[in-house]
Amino acid sequence: MRRIALALLLGLWATPVWAKAPDEIDRLLGIIAQDSSYKVRMQAIRVLSRRLEQNTTPVSDGVLNSLATAATKDESHLVRGFACVALGNLQDPRARPALTAAARDPEELVRQQANMALSRLPATPPPPPPPPSGGPARLVVAVDVTPGVEAQALEGPFLTMLTEGFRGAAAERFVVGPAADGRGFHLKGSIAELSSVAQADGSQRVTIVVKVAIATWPENNLRHVMSAKASAMTKASGGALARVQEKLLKAAVERAVKDSMAEIGGG
Numbered sequence: 001m002r003r004i005a006l007a008l009l010l011g012l013w014a015t016p017v018w019a020k021a022p023d024e025i026d027r028l029l030g031i032i033a034q035d036s037s038y039k040v041r042m043q044a045i046r047v048l049s050r051r052l053e054q055n056t057t058p059v060s061d062g063v064l065n066s067l068a069t070a071a072t073k074d075e076s077h078l079v080r081g082f083a084c085v086a087l088g089n090l091q092d093p094r095a096r097p098a099l100t101a102a103a104r105d106p107e108e109l110v111r112q113q114a115n116m117a118l119s120r121l122p123a124t125p126p127p128p129p130p131p132p133s134g135g136p137a138r139l140v141v142a143v144d145v146t147p148g149v150e151a152q153a154l155e156g157p158f159l160t161m162l163t164e165g166f167r168g169a170a171a172e173r174f175v176v177g178p179a180a181d182g183r184g185f186h187l188k189g190s191i192a193e194l195s196s197v198a199q200a201d202g203s204q205r206v207t208i209v210v211k212v213a214i215a216t217w218p219e220n221n222l223r224h225v226m227s228a229k230a231s232a233m234t235k236a237s238g239g240a241l242a243r244v245q246e247k248l249l250k251a252a253v254e255r256a257v258k259d260s261m262a263e264i265g266g267g
Contacts, residue, residue, distance in 0.1 A: 025051065029066045032083075038076035045070065045079070049086040058228060058255040059090055068098030071114070077107035084110060088117025093262040096121055122224060122263060137184035139166055139174045140217050144190045151191040153242065154249055161250055162189045162212075165257035185223075185264050186215040189256070192227070194245070199233065206244055207231040210252040212260045224263050228255035 028051070031044040045067070052059055064087075071083035084102050087095040095117070102114035143159045151158075166187060167176040174184060193209035212226045230251040234244050 025063065029063065032066060032070050038074075038079050041070070041074065041076070041079045042082045045082045045086050049089055052086075053089060058230065058251070059092060061094070064090070064092060064094050068095065071098050071102045071110075072105075077105070077110050080105060080107070080110045081113040084113035084117045088113075088120045091120050091122065093122055093259055096262075122226075136170075136173055136175050138182040138217060139170060139176045139184055140186045141166055141176060142186070142188045144188050144213075146190045146192050149191055149194055151194045154191060154194070154245060157246055158189065158191060158210075158249060158253070161253040162187075162257070165253055166261070169257055169261045182217075184217045186213075186217040186220055187260060188213045188215070189253075191249070193229075203233050203235045205231055205233055206241070206248060208245065208248045208252050210249070210256045212256045214260060214263060226256050226259045226263060228252045228259065230255070 025048070028044050028048045032041050032048070035041050035044070048063070048067075052063070067083050067087050067090075071080050071087055074080050074083065080102060084099060087099055099114045099118045099121070103111055103118065105111050105114065141159075141163045143155065143162060145155070163176065166174075170176050175182070189210060189212045191208065192211045193207060195207050196204045197207075198204050207229065208231070209227060209229045211228075213222060214224045214226065215222045230248040232244060232248060234241065236244050
């Protein structure tokens with residue numbers, strides 16, 4: 001069984017980036033969770049981390065949860081430390097709870113790796129002060145145009161996706177709307193990249209990068225800039241290509257909204 005797992009890992013390591021498939025990631029996650037050899041589990045984490053660094057799409061909750069479990073519950077302290085390093089490489093705010101728990105691990109090596117990984121995560125600002133009325137704080141949502149990025153056709157859907165995304169994530173803690181009285185955060189989104197790169201097989205890689213600048217409201221002091229990317233290979237053109245771009249925009253906005261809410265203490 002161990003030889004089979006090692007052979008699988010070597011095969012996955014050699015697989016070109018463009019040929020990766022979701023089931024290969026699933027196999028790696030299965031090895032990390034179930035293989036009896038701590039060395040094989042460590043190698044699987046190494047391969048998975050390399051895959052994630054090469055990937056252009058947001059890391060799924062399933063992958064992040066698998067690494068979080070390995071960082072906090074694996075029986076080998078070496079595997080736990082390896083998983084902490086992988087989580088730190090992601091620089092994803094969603095890893096903070098697992099790394100915080102790993103920082104209390106009985107093994108010094110794991111604690112060191114967890115603390116180093118935590119230092120690589122974006123800083124979490126304190127929540128905004130409540131408005132004088134004691135009601136929910138305000139999220140002022142707006143969009144901006146990035147010079148040189150031709151994305152006029154997506155500007156309308158972008159503002160709608162961003163506003164509805166923040167409204168759905170805000171729950172009862174924030175009021176989402178245009179500029180008004182009260183205190184909270186100013187969230188200004190922009191499409192930082194919209195590109196298409198031709199491939200040898202006649203397809204093209206379409207990439208969209210969304211950024212959200214987080215500032216205090218009404219002071220407008222910049223606190224952080226979140227970035228989210230989504231990409232896909234397609235042979236579509238015309239209206240079909242526009243629909244692909246809109247789907248990628250939605251995926252990038254969802255990630256940007258989630259990360260932004262985590263940054264302001266509402267996620």
